[in-house]
Amino acid sequence: MSDFKKRTYEVIEVSSIGDASSRAYDVLMTTTVIVGMIPLTLKADNKYTFWIEILTTIIFLIDYIARIYTADYKMGYKSVKAYIAYLFTPLAIFDFLSLVPAIYLFTPVSSTIGLFRLFRIFRVLKLVRYSKTMVVIANVLRKVKKQLMAVLILITLYIFVSAMLIFQLEPDLFTNFFDALYWATISITTIGYGDISPTTSVGRFITMISALVGVAVIALPTGIITAAYMAEISRKKSKYEL
């Protein structure tokens, strides 16, 4: 039984060179993830999407059960705690969430159940396992998460302050505070749809400041991620050269 469990773990994890079963499984999972996203590109379901949903659910369910079964190998220690701890790892949560869209196959369709179909988007996160590039990007983001959080808090604070200012200065322009937040976000990111635009001089002045500050603030995450990505590539390069 231990040999079977070990072999199952080797197959479902990313394939090593020469392991045909694992490679075939990786290809099947990657294909299933990509095909599972296709219903999101359609306005309405058709007979093919019904069968796509059935097959993807079955495949993902088998994968999820196999991963729980081999959780002790994944976590590196043999105990009941390993199985429980695995269930709360990010990838296991994404695996569970990617099964949620199947709920609409068993219940009458309503607007609430329809929302669960959006959970299909979590399936794309399963590709992180099977793509070396995505593993590198995930490692980079993990290393700079504190700096990114700090910048995100700064941006959020600025959006709120801008929204509060313009909401007080031009109350007729907005139905509610959410509209002001929407305006502030579109201005600071320099998208500027133009659906909400200030009419007073003070309002326009706030918009100008928002746009100028936005150029600097929005570029910060890009710089942080680029620097970390270059450092990661250099690290990998020097590791191979040694």
Next chain:
Amino acid sequence: MATKKNPNKDVYISDVGVYHSNKSKQTFVFVLLCRILSIVMAILGLAAFVSGNF
């Protein structure tokens, strides 16, 4: 000199006797099943996309 043909990887010879393993057959069946499913999924996906968008 006699050339050796590819040895049968599924035959294990021990002091107790000869043991025949099914590992190669199991791997072949598993890989075939995965490939068939991958092709079926790809065809279904293409059919769904084309019939839904065109």
